[in-house]
Amino acid sequence: MTLVDSFGRTFSYLRLSVEDACDYRCRYCLPGGYKKEESEPPLSVDEIRRLAAAFAELGFWKVRLTGGEPTLRRDLVEIAAAVAGTPGVRRVALSTNGARLAELAPGLARAGVSAVNVSVDSLDPARFREITGHDHLPRILEGIERALALGLTVKLNAVLMKGLNDGEFERFVELSRARPLAVRFIELMPTADNIDFFTERHLKAESLAARLAENGWTEAPRAEADGPARRFSKPGFAGSVGVIAPYAEDFCATCNRLRVTARGRLRMCLFAEGEHSLRPLLRSDDQRAELQESVRALLGRKDVSHYLPDGKLGNTRHFAAIGG
Numbered sequence: 001m002t003l004v005d006s007f008g009r010t011f012s013y014l015r016l017s018v019e020d021a022c023d024y025r026c027r028y029c030l031p032g033g034y035k036k037e038e039s040e041p042p043l044s045v046d047e048i049r050r051l052a053a054a055f056a057e058l059g060f061w062k063v064r065l066t067g068g069e070p071t072l073r074r075d076l077v078e079i080a081a082a083v084a085g086t087p088g089v090r091r092v093a094l095s096t097n098g099a100r101l102a103e104l105a106p107g108l109a110r111a112g113v114s115a116v117n118v119s120v121d122s123l124d125p126a127r128f129r130e131i132t133g134h135d136h137l138p139r140i141l142e143g144i145e146r147a148l149a150l151g152l153t154v155k156l157n158a159v160l161m162k163g164l165n166d167g168e169f170e171r172f173v174e175l176s177r178a179r180p181l182a183v184r185f186i187e188l189m190p191t192a193d194n195i196d197f198f199t200e201r202h203l204k205a206e207s208l209a210a211r212l213a214e215n216g217w218t219e220a221p222r223a224e225a226d227g228p229a230r231r232f233s234k235p236g237f238a239g240s241v242g243v244i245a246p247y248a249e250d251f252c253a254t255c256n257r258l259r260v261t262a263r264g265r266l267r268m269c270l271f272a273e274g275e276h277s278l279r280p281l282l283r284s285d286d287q288r289a290e291l292q293e294s295v296r297a298l299l300g301r302k303d304v305s306h307y308l309p310d311g312k313l314g315n316t317r318h319f320a321a322i323g324g
């Protein structure tokens with residue numbers, strides 16, 4: 001079964017937040033740290049299992065576990081195993097700040113996680129601390145090496161910001177020379193909480209794509225269920241470099257993903273105005289058809305674009321609440 005929206009886009013990729021708490025204080029996301037705003041607990045493993053089963057039958061064969069910081073959940077390995085064991089799910093990936101990756105990677109790999117995205121906004125320990133509030137760079141890099149050694153697909157995500165870490169472009173690219181690592185530059189996006197920071201630090205990702213092309217990198221064709229990145233490769237580099245450019249004209253044309261928040265609310269887009277709670281339909285296995293019908297009906301109302309260039313931010317306060 002495939003789910004197609006009113007604009008002919010096929011959806012096969014679910015980004016599932018399992019925890020909205022985060023222990024990092026990234027300057028563009030949660031500069032004041034995470035503050036608990038809801039008493040309702042995040043989805044349980046059983047609710048996640050039901051959700052994954054319903055989406056998998058709708059054709060969602062790729063699931064990313066994200067947050068907040070997903071590794072703050074003690075039952076993350078159990079969640080990963082439940083999702084990976086769902087018939088129809090062929091790929092389970094994880095997005096993490098990487099602080100606990102070195103110890104968690106073996107268990108996650110055994111549970112069926114085959115790919116991890118690790119956020120690393122600086123390769124300089126002092127600057128890393130300035131951006132994230134933590135001294136964790138060495139252990140994150142160790143986690144990346146561990147994951148690579150286990151045969152996981154590893155992507156390193158960096159948000160380059162003007163006057164902060166944009167001088168590290170070459171250093172990040174260089175990481176992909178010797179290792180099969182995908183280094184990806186995510187363009188800083190505005191949210192209700194970071195608008196002043198965004199105005200000061202925003203760096204257009206398209207300029208990075210142009211820089212790669214000038215330096216002999218070739219853009220690869222998109223593969224099914226690819227994320228939003230444009231991928232570049234170059235002879236002599238074992239890995240690749242990607243650019244996520246949400247302001248690019250055709251960015252939404254290839255949208256293939258839906259998001260569900262840690263409390264089971266479906267979001268049609270990072271920048272959508274509202275959320276739709278699926279939780280009442282996750283109480284028992286017999287609600288699956290009703291849940292699928294809801295998703296199908298809501299997809300019919302998905303917008304053609306995020307309208308970011310028009311300054312529309314939806315009700316996104318910061319990405320940690322949604323699962324960025």
Ligand code: SAM
Nearest residue numbers: 029067068069095096097119157188189319324
């Ligand atoms: N904690 C996990 C992590 O660090 O990857 C998962 C959640 S985090 C919100 C997911 C990604 O969103 C990170 O790579 C982070 O850099 C990115 N992100 C958060 N806010 C952003 C913003 N305003 N613009 C661009 N990327 C952002």
